[in-house]
Amino acid sequence: MALGDAPLPASFQRARESLRAARPRDEIELEDIPAPQRLAPYSAAVGATVYRPGDDEELAVGRLILLFDPDGQRGWDGPFRLVAYVRAETxxxxxxxxxxxxxxxxxxxESLDAHGARYLAAGGTVTRAVxxxxxxxxxxxxxxxxxxRASWSPQQEDLSAHVAAWCDMLCLAAGIPPLPSDVAALPPRPPRREDRESHRS
Known part of the structure; x- marks a missing residue:
């Protein structure tokens, strides 16, 4: 999203391209999605779906939104903000x-730290829904x-490390190995009975 017909700021263009250039592991499918229009002057977003390895069953979904305001906003600690969402069945x-x-x-x-993604002002919520x-x-x-749901302020225009960390977070939520030895994950959710029956038919 941009303001009118004005050219996009170069720093936002570089950040947006690094967001779109991510190449995740095979179980993750990324796609461009519409970005929210009112949170910042410039924005972009990608959506993700995590599939069971060797299957087409969805294990987790998410989205990652890039916000850019040259003047910054309260609590951002910089002109960029990343907003992430992850949902997985447990x-x-x-x-x-x-x-x-x-x-x-x-x-x-831990995923951000493992990928060397520099950031400030991270915050978020974890919700359990029945x-x-x-x-x-x-x-x-x-x-x-x-x-x-989480947001943080990346301290570099190249967002590839941040996207990689978000993809790791999606896989951790889905219970997909391999994982670093010091990171805990949910156990993989077994296939639903109706899924097993459909594969046998």
């Missing part, structure tokens, strides 16, 4: 684990999900 017993929130947050900070069906959806299975 096993029901995981929603009661008091360590789930801190562990999920560590996926972001969905139950009622009425004509009474027979639907109960689903449990983890949602992580």
């Amino acid at each position: 096993e029901p017993e995981m929603t009661n684990d008091p360590l789930l929130g801190p562990v999920a947050w560590s996926w972001l900070t 969905s139950e069906g009622f009425g004509n959806k009474d027979g639907d299975p109960v689903t449990t999900e983890l949602e992580l």
Whole structure:
């Protein structure tokens, strides 16, 4: 997004191109998506879907939004801000684990550190959601999900390390190995019964 017909600032163009140039692991599919229009003068966004290795079942989805304001904004500590969202299904017993929130947050900070992505002012939330069906959806299975929303201020125009860290966070949420030895992950969610039956048919 840009203001009118004015040329894009060179620093935003470089950051946007590094965002779009990411080449994640095979289980992750990236695509350009519409960026929010009112959060900053300039913005861009990519969406991601994580698939089970060797399968087409979705394990996690996410989006990463790049915001740029030459004048900066309160709390940004610079002209750039990255906003990330990750959602993945989890096993029901995981929603009661008091360590789930801190562990999920560590996926972001440890992934950023592992890739050497310099950043400031990181903040976010971890949400556990349980969905139950009622009425004509009474027979639907109960689903449990983890949602992580975060934002931070990258300290470099080349965002490739930040995108790589976000992709790692998506895989950690989906429970896909391999992982660094000091990073915890959710156990991989087993295929749903209907998925197993469809593969056998």
